[in-house]
Amino acid sequence: MQLDLGPDHRTEILRRMHNRLVAQFGRVIRPDDKRRDPMWTLVQGVIGARAKTAVSNDNTDRLIAEYGSWERVAAAPLEELKAHLQTATFPAMAAERLKACLQDIIAQRGKASLDHLATMETEDAMAWLETLPGIARKISAGIMNTSQFNRKALVLDTGHRRVVQRMGLVPPKADTARAYDELMPLLPPEWSAEDLDEHHLLGKRLAQTICRPKQPDCPSCPVRADCETGRTS
Structure with missing residues (x-):
């Protein structure tokens, strides 16, 4: 017989974390008109490794403006x-x-479209996306959460993952996929897809300004009381 141990204490930590980050940084709400179609979001993710978001957005906009369709992008010479x-x-x-990702989608679907994911469960859609070249958990979650799909999937970039690892919410050596799998069951059930989006954007901002890779400013951190690393620093 399995005992019901009740809710995980980390769920309440996530609630407090969110509220304190809102108090520190203000609300970070993505307007509906900033939610792009899923293919645009996929392309932005694939070409955005280690790049600033504004640069990746600009490159994605310029590609579709230049070629007119993602099929034409897929057919373009690599050097171009x-x-x-x-x-x-x-x-490079x-x-x-x-190019590899777009060609794979076209080979499977007959066109550069992710419309078929709209009828799939979020986990199944993410699993399908992660079979594509260049698509790992961060990008698959981003496509499902930040695009017009607007699903409950938590985006985790390197900075946000560092925050939750230092807090002790996920194992210190967990990769993005494992960190995602650990966190998703812990998220407050009342949070919407928009709340998950905001939580990521707030966690990312904390990582950029206070919980930096080297020399984190723990005394200034609004979530220090719930952070395993912060309490001992």
């Missing part, structure tokens, strides 16, 4: 794509991964 992605952090890798 590299030239269009010179502001990406790794333009970005071009190769994007």
Whole structure:
């Protein structure tokens, strides 16, 4: 007989974390008109490794404006794509991964479209996405959560993952996929897809300003009381 141990204490920590980050940084709400179609979101993710969001957004907008369709992007010569992605952090890798990913989608679906994911459960849709070249958990969650799909999937970039690892909410050596699998069951059940989006954006901001990779400013951290690392520093 399995005992019901009640709710996990980490769920309440996540609630407090969210509220304290809102108090520190203010609300970070993504307007509906900033939610792009899923293919745009996929391309932005594939070409955005180690790049600032504004740069990746600009590159994605310029590609679709230049070629007119993602099918034409997929058919473009690799060297041509590299030239269009010179502001990406790794333009050669970005071009190769994007071309491979788009060609794979077209081969499977007959066109560059993710419309079929709309009828799939979120976990199944993410699993399908992660079979594509260049798509790992951060990008698959981003496609499901931040695009017009607007699903309950928590995006975890390197900074946000560092925060929850230092807090002790996930194992210290967990990769993004494992951290996601650990956190999703802990999220407050009342949180909407928009709340998950805001939680990520707040966690990302904390990582950029206070919980930095080196020399974190623990005394200034609004979540220090719930952080295993902060309490001992």
